[in-house]
Amino acid sequence: MLALRLHDKEDLRLEDVDLPRLEGLGAILRVRATGICATDVKAYTTGARTRLPITLGHEFAGEIVEASDEYREYIGRRVVVNPNIFCGRCEYCLRGEHVLCPNRYAIGIDVDGSFAEYVRIPDQAFRVGGVLEIPGNLSYEEASLIEPLSACFRGQRKLGIGPGDIVAIIGAGPIGLMHLKLAKAFGAAKVIMNEIDDRRLEIAGKLGADYLINPAKEDLEKRVHEITGGRGADAVIVAVGVGAAQRDALRIVARGGRVNFFAGLPAGKEEIPINTNIIHYKQITVLGTSMQTPFEFRRALDLVAAGVVDLKPLITHVFGLNEGLEAFSTALRGEGLKIVIKP
Ligand SMILES: [Zn+2]
Ligand SMILES: [Zn+2]
Structure with missing residues (x-):
């Protein structure tokens, strides 16, 4: 499949990589829309990532195409995923302040992300309520913006x-x-x-x-x-x-x-x-605040689904994944507002 991978500082490549495998519990998501974030741009300019190369992208929505038995009912569902994976058991998670979880890691930051045709959704994302069904009135593009909105x-x-x-x-x-x-x-x-x-x-x-x-x-x-x-x-x-x-x-x-x-x-x-x-x-x-708890992620989705917040005007550019490098250079130039890739 195609993936937009960061190899080093200012070295981003669109390449053909193996499909992600299920590896135990969890699911595989077919990415339908994924937004470019300032965090992705920062990763590009600094090369600062826990491991390289890595597929960038953490704001995404798509459909579950494969799942372990436990999540079989999700297959075929349109979902949006909180890219932050929390342990759910530490002092902070118990307090409802998951964003402070010392065991947290994130899709697109610590493990391969959504600038690809498929992305692996770990078991733990489901366990802490990070995988939400997208209401019928929302497009994948809008749903991909729930992460920054939350x-x-x-x-x-x-x-x-x-x-x-x-x-x-x-x-x-x-x-x-x-x-x-x-x-x-x-x-x-x-x-x-x-x-x-x-x-x-x-x-x-x-x-x-x-x-x-x-x-x-x-x-x-x-x-x-x-x-x-x-x-x-x-x-x-x-x-x-x-x-x-x-x-x-x-x-x-x-x-x-x-x-x-x-x-x-x-x-x-x-x-x-x-x-x-x-x-x-x-x-x-x-x-100061950063990221979002599973509760805040859910609430942000509810607000958009209810029409209280309209995200559509923020999407100024839509690119295919094959135009990924162009999409990224558009973001680097600071043109437009939200740039969305549709793999
Ligand atoms: Zn972001
Ligand atoms: Zn925790």
Whole structure:
């Protein structure tokens, strides 16, 4: 079968590989749609993976074509899979905070992923509720975006976004735009989008943002204070991996507000000077989130299936797997929003 494999830093190859084998319990999924994520791009530029070569891709949906006896009833079903495989038995899993599981590994990150015609779904994915049937009204393309959406869902739940909140989001890439849609679904009164790329800012406007700020052209702090009557935003989500954006978040959050450093900073750039007195005197909560628990994955799917969050406008490019390298270079150039491969 065809697979898009990373061999080393900046060495991605479309090649013919053996079909994945069942190897005990679990299933084989025929991949029908798989999204390219910033994490895949980061893997390409750094070559940082626990093993190489590896088939990338962790945002995917497809149909189960083969399964061990235990999961036989899944054969023929359309499913979406949480790529994070949790042990289900450790202290964190028992607490419902699976994302902290020290035994976690991920499809497309630690084992072969979904930029291929077929991918192996381990037994443990089923055991922790990570394999969900796709409701009939959702396409495979939409379902493939449940993974990033559920990570955003977790981020907002932890921030406690609620009715009437003024939410500022820094970064209007696919993740920032998912946060915009979710914040509206969570009842935010106003969503302020901040983005240095005017094209992305314009899309944010079309998708329902109440205020658009280009911090490269405008005084961000001044504008947010105008919009909020001098108070600042109740919650700020940093959806770009840029240290300066994290600093900006502290400046534009209201007293007693909440900040989520949702995007990680690139390796070697993690340490930035911040004014901790802002945290102290404004008495704000700064937190970080990544990934999603099985519960959050399920909820995100339910929200999309119910029509509360429409992901379709985020899909700007669809490629075949044979065009995988072109799809990837489109992502590298930062063109479009969500790029989906249909193997
Ligand atoms: Zn991802
Ligand atoms: Zn665990």
